Amino acid sequence: MPQEANQAPAKYFTPFNIVAGIIVVVGIIITVLRFTRGLGTVTHLSDNNPWGIWIGFDLLVGVALAAGGYVTSAAVYIFGLKRFHAAVRPAILTGFLGYALVVLALHYDVGRPWRLPYPFLVSRGTTSLLFEVAACVALYLTVLFIEFSPAALEWLGANRARRLVVKLTLVLTIFGVMLSTLHQSSLGALFLIAPSKLHPLWYSSYIPIYFFITSIIAGLSMVIFESSLSHRYLAHKMDAGHLAAKKDVTLGFGKAAAWVLAGYFFIKVIGIAVDNNWHYLATGYGAWYLVELLGFIALPAFTYAIGVREGNTTLIQWTSAWTVLGIVVNRFNVSLVAFNWHLPAEARYFPHWMEIGISVFIVTIGLLVFRFIATRMPILHAHPDYEAH
């Protein structure tokens, strides 16, 4: 473990910290407004548009981008791709923080956040897909916490507890994949109940499958994207093994992402054919749909493939960022852009700046906590006293 980082005098007023500090202060002010004046003061939500970016971005995008945890742990522990082992802990940590922040964001969005356990404890609405989402997210957050705990336990030196948790690795991984399959797809299935509100190009009986497949793409891309950021800003926390694994992970995950994106492209086309929605492609919404289909699915599938064939990790990293953006575009399209497409322009939703403020605030908290943990616990390096599991 590199020691010089710990001995260097701590600098608190770095540009990153100053910007993060301002965001946190603004976020706290908006938080106070939200819980004293209500959603009406800080959001542009309306009776026609009950879900805004706190659902479209914080929940839908947040959960999709946190999929790296189950994708990576499944690859390493179930499919036996041990050469990606170095990617597991950062991915699990990102997943855990991602889900924790999703739950935090929901506290802003729902009317009475202290009732969030009600679906389990007080009144179970089991006919609702949101029940499935809530149950799986709650369980999966617990699973991710346990999966993450070995790093914290090594840091704390709690050897016995760590040994116990490490024994659970396989069971937790399988449980995690199962729960992820369920709630990633259910987030898309939430919209199945509203065929009259979602544009036919985005509404499909396949939407749960689309959401599940895109979560795999998001997970793979996030691991690449995040590893490129970590290598840039946290390289001093990495040991030789992690530094060396980067190329393997980038090429391997890029290859997988290229294939999954290609498959996703085809099932999207099949979806259009099944519902015979071709004629919509000639409309304005159709043009935007083609931007998503060609620009954010076909294009990255292609550039990932080129990057892998030529061993061009830079291209793969840029593609991963582009693909992550594509996931954001897709979730925004389903929940905001193509939702309520039948309404006149003046009845449509555009976020209030304070809604964006809270979303930025929550992402910033995520970055700060990630940095706090990754600079202290054995995330980007192996702990010298413990064997890999």
Next chain:
Amino acid sequence: MSISRRQFLGWMGAAGMTGATAATARAATQRQFSGYKDSKGVLHDITRCIGCRRCEAACNRVNDLPGPDQPFDDLTVLDRKRRTTSGAYTVVNRQDAGDDRSPRFIKDQCNHCLEPACASACFVNAFTKTPEGAVVYNADVCVGCRYCMIACPFEIPAYEYHKALDPRVMKCTLCHPRLLAGKLPGCVAACPTEALVFGRREELLAVARERVRAFPDRYVNHIYGEHEMGGTNWLYLSDTPFAQMGLREDLGTTPAPKLTSGALGAVPIVVGLWPVLLTGVYAINRRKEKIAAEEQAMAVERALGQANSEAEAKMADAMKKADEEKSAAVEREVKNALSAAAKAAENEKKENAAPSEKEA
């Protein structure tokens, strides 16, 4: 101890599986719920509505809603299209009927679906379809996720966005408490033209059919709400196409719960299948690794064995050679020794012979 079905389902649900079993059971049987027998509803005959907004005023009064921004007798409100809000369970809209005809008026409120989307979507069962016909809301369990508002195809539920701590979803209750007390819904009681008629849904359908039969030139031959989204307890008759009146005709007849039953049905399949498949993948990989390790060990052993035997053979060869060389050397030495001995003996003989010759 007796367990109610509700309780049992609740427990199953806690395990994250039920919604699915319940929903697939329905999907599998093709059984359609056609409403509680004797449930009540309202028939809104658009041709009779004069847009006086007295229903709105009555609704506001009987439900103790906040006072309106503009008084109820101010008909300029009708100049713009409105929807239900947290302060108004019902609104009357004026719609252009076209063809130089006078505008028509239509009252908008909860349609009280036979199988409500809101109730299906709610993850805390805050909505209940009562046997009397009303869809009622229970604020005591509501979390405020607003999924009901996403789900409702008629865009009815509204939300108290300006309440910080106890916001509720607000919508028409069909005056359920008044029905239980034997009274008419507020709006129906206030309607001066019988544009609203309250009664058993089945009777209302019969009345509506009779009107269409009696005045086929007047009415559109369709009772809106008979089949829309699986049917509603609020029914509409019109002389103008419903779409023109602001009612969507593209909703279809599939009840909302059916739209999600397939996805819910996938839950037990994933729960049952995934662990088996994934454990299988893991086991196959483990086995592959084990076999690979064994094969590697065997190959190493074989290679070692081969090397050993080769070495032994070489050694044996070398030994043999050495032996041969040794025996040859011994032989040579012996020969040498013998020849040396023979020579010595000869020399001795000669020496012995020489003195004797001398002696002789």
